[in-house]
Amino acid sequence: MSIKGDVLAQYLGHGDPALADYYPAWLDNMADDATVEGSLLDGAVQGAEAVRSIVVAIRSLYDRQEHKFAGPCGENDDPATIVAQLKTAGVRFRNEIVSGPGGQQILVEDPCGNVMELFQPA
Secondary structure, three states, X not given: OOOOOOOOOHHXXXXXXXXXXXXXXXXXXXXXXXXXEEOOOXXXXXXXXXXXXXXXXHHHHOOOOOOOOOOOOOOOOOHHHHHHHHHXXXXXXXXXXXXXXXXXXXXXXXOOOOEEEEEEEO
């Protein structure tokens, strides 16, 4: 993992034009009994069409932002080593590494205070 140089976060730079009209295929392949729950909904909705409408509405809130999945962190897949390197470079974290049955995660802040999750599956 490289933390050298002046790197501009993807959403502050130019997005990948190939992702401009991205539409997740799974939205059209949900089961009829799909369910989504949320505190904003103050409840739940059930059914493929209802869930699809919620996901599409939520997506519209983020249309103006560019997102990029960074993927694997190079050859080093040890979260503790990566976090130590980032802390040495002055990166701020919201918590310590949390380990659970699904893997390890930690919340990191970018220079603007936006929170991102670093996740290593089990």
